[in-house]
């Protein structure tokens with residue numbers, strides 16, 4: 001039955017998490033031709049050989065690894081494209097975010113969210129919200145911060161090119177997490193005089209404890225605060241994957257806070273996907289509508305159509321100036337706002 005694939009989804013998700021946690025794909029080798037016995041790998045890890053074999057066999061039935069029947073070498077596995085992809089370190093932060101504790105556990109209270117239309121994700125952690133859970137549990141926070149940087153790093157080049165940031169003096173990335181976008185902007189835009197990475201105080205503190213400042217560029221600074229209260233003065237505010245985290249009312253509040261600090265002639269860059277029904281049969285559309293469900297549950301967020309975004313903006317001092325679309329579909333477009 002085709003539905004079994006979906007019933008089984010949570011097991012596959014956790015199995016992949018375990019594989020990457022124990023670095024099995026990397027240990028198997030670095031090419032599609034690489035072969036190794038799971039017993040060998042188990043010895044290297046120090047885990048239970050029979051258990052690892054059974055997990056790899058189950059994943060092989062899904063096309064992640066290929067089991068090779070070889071009388072001389074029992075429990076032999078070869079890479080497939082999927083298992084090889086899992087050995088790519090660029091991809092691992094993202095993988096741990098999706099399959100790790102925070103996102104995975106949060107789904108336990110999806111029925112309550114669907115009942116009420118309000119995010120009940122906090123309940124899965126006995127907390128008021130996902131953000132409260134994050135503030136209390138560094139492991140979950142690390143999953144998100146590292147995951148977001150990993151996911152975002154594949155998009156930066158094109159976003160920085162699209163944004164033409166050299167036209168601005170002060171750029172402030174709101175909810176900038178580890179500061180990777182701001183680092184990229186400063187590395188590529190010599191005319192920007194100041195780049196501020198802005199995030200919640202506990203996020204900035206945790207990042208500083210973990211890795212220190214991400215950029216040694218003297219133009220770079222980090223500021224802790226809340227975009228519901230006040231933001232530093234700037235003439236360009238970037239918000240990548242921020243507005244989609246919030247319901248309409250909160251999104252309007254964020255834009256209203258920015259309006260109090262933005263310099264004359266300044267711009268706001270909303271960097272979120274734009275949902276379009278014209279795309280309905282594409283993988284890209286599939287990705288966005290699942291992200292939308294996740295956001296609804298996690299934080300009452302939403303992936304929006306152009307019309308829905310325009311509706312929010314109409315309740316703020318801003319207007320939509322233009323849309324900057326990337327060449328690659330999976331890269332986020334920029335909706336550019338300026339004061340009315």
Ligand SMILES: C[S@@+](CC[C@H](N)C(=O)[O-])C[C@H]1O[C@@H](n2cnc3c(N)ncnc32)[C@H](O)[C@@H]1O
Nearest residue numbers: 148152175176177199200203225226227240241
């Ligand atoms: C989905 S992540 C996006 C991170 C980053 N912009 C990216 O695209 O990789 C949302 C970020 O918003 C931050 N955030 C949440 N509430 C905030 C608030 N009230 N003020 C400032 N930042 C906040 C979170 O700490 C988190 O780093």
